[in-house]
Amino acid sequence: MTPPLRVLIHGGGIGGLTLATALGQRGHRVEVAELRGEPDGVGVGITQPSNALHALREIGVLADCLAAGFRWEELTLCDPAGRTLAVLPQPRMAGVPAANGIPRPALAAVLGRAAVAAGARIRFHTTLTELTEEGEEVKVGLSDGSERRYDLVVGFDGTGSPLRRRLYGDAFGPEYTGxxxxxxxxxxxxxxxxxxxxxxxxxxxxxxxxxxxxxxxxxxxxxxxxxxxxxxxxxxxxxxxxxxxxxxxxxxxxxxxxxxxxxxxxxxxQVTVAAPWHVGRVVLAGDAAHASTPLLAQGAAMAIEDALVLAESLDAEAEVPAALAAWERRRRPRALWVQALSRAVLRQETGTPTTAAEDELLAIGVPGAAHVLVQPY
CATH class of the missing domain: 3.30.9.30 (D-Amino Acid Oxidase; Chain A, domain 2)
Structure with a gap:
């Protein structure tokens, strides 16, 4: 297990606050730099599939999410006239519902409270301005004029990730799907x-x-x-x-x-960082590394899984670089599989020609994918 670390999380969205909670609960000293003036709750509702709920149970916020949302177990397919074509029970991981719908502001509030309760400090109206790795530390300049040193910097800063641009320039920017x-x-x-x-x-x-x-x-x-x-x-x-x-x-x-x-x-x-997701003690996660289309409702779930698995990897390894390498080996195949399948489903449902590789992915079907995703990650 790594010793208690000084960690900066760049981005206070779903993934960033999940990681802040998981690391704070493990005794790490965590700061979150969030450009907005409050937890990122912009938008409408969000679906939390069973694998996301399983991970949120691990940090103790499942009950709060279910209380603020609406749990459900079935998906109903209708024709344009509103006639029911099929009712599909959704798979679930043990001990949690198949899915929960929740307003984004409510989820942001739940995760923000959990992060603060775990000891994390959230610095609003703050973003990264300078980044230099010096030996076993990362020197960071912040927009409030302060300069700080951390053992680990994590970019949960979305599809337009400023941290990704610092690492890779414009090489892996967002690709519009049409x-x-x-x-x-x-x-x-x-x-x-x-x-x-x-x-x-x-x-x-x-x-x-x-x-x-x-x-x-x-x-x-x-x-x-x-x-x-x-x-x-x-x-x-x-x-x-x-x-x-x-x-x-x-x-x-x-x-x-x-x-x-x-x-x-x-x-x-969508965003696909084809290069390593970590460089030294700086790592990209969630949409900053592998944003996908919403056809499988797994974007936020992948960020939540990223956060929990990163905390677990820091538990399992004695050094930060080894933990980041182990985390990426575990997360990259699953996240990129979800991204590729979600893009293939988008093409299929919109009548866009699919590639041979996408046809192979589509052979599993969305129900099959759902059963894969409720397996341990």
Whole structure:
């Protein structure tokens, strides 16, 4: 086991706060540099699949997540008219639900409290400005003018990762997939007890997901030009245009979207760092290293797994470099498999030609992938 370390986590999102909690609970001295003024809770709801819930149980926040969210066990496939085609029970890891929907702000609050309770210090409105590795230390300059030394620096700083750019320049920047996600938070009807999925003329995939006792989110995936941005005055109407032809529950939910400001739009990009994810005592994790499309709902889950496995690797190894090497050997195959399969599912569901390698991945099917993902990581 490594001795207690001084650790800087660059990024206070889901992965960063999970790692801060896991390391703080193990006695490491942790600081989180977060550019925003509060824990990163931007967006609408998020799905926590069973493997994410299993990892969150390990740091003691499962009960809080379930209390703030809405657990579910089934996925219902419908045709555009709203008729049920299939009801698919979702696999689960032992002792946790198949999935939990939760509002992002609620999850950020849960993880922020856990990190602070574990002894981590969160430095808001702060980002990294200088980085120099000196022997067994990393000298870091921060935007508040301070200069500090750490034994380990971890970049959980997202698809646009400043830390990744410091290590590799523009070599592994985000790659736009040609698709974007539209999301809206709405009141949850009592009948929605799991996820409902369908498609539309211009949207490859549309879903309703419960995220609390009172709320659900509507999410739509559509092909969009990279430069496209919704009109802030009519974003709700632009979303409706993409859902032309849909009837039934999704149409009823869409009719409630009357405020263009309620529509959250985000382009879907992926990041693949083909070089090592760690250089010396600096390591990239989560979306900074392997951002994937949302088709398997595994992006945040992979970041949470990254965090827990990194903490475990530091437990198992006597030196930081050995722990980082062991962590990457364990995480790279799983994270890149999820990324590749998720991209293949995106191509399949949008009618985009797939490669032979993607066809091999798709042969397992999404249900098969779900069963793989609830195996130990």
């Amino acid at each position: 698709f974007a996600a539209w999301r809206v938070t709405l009141p949850r009807p009592d009948w929605l007890r799991g996820v409902l999925v369908t498609s539309a003329d211009r949207a490859a995939k549309v879903s309703l997901t419960p995220v609390s006792d009172r709320l659900m989110h509507l999410a739509a995936l559509s092909a969009e030009a990279e430069e496209f941005r919704p009109d802030p005055r009519r974003a709700h109407r632009q979303l409706a245009e993409r859902l032309t032809g849909i009837e039934g529950p999704v149409a009823e939910a869409l009719a409630e979207v009357t405020d263009p400001a309620a529509v959250v739009y985000s382009r879907i990009s």
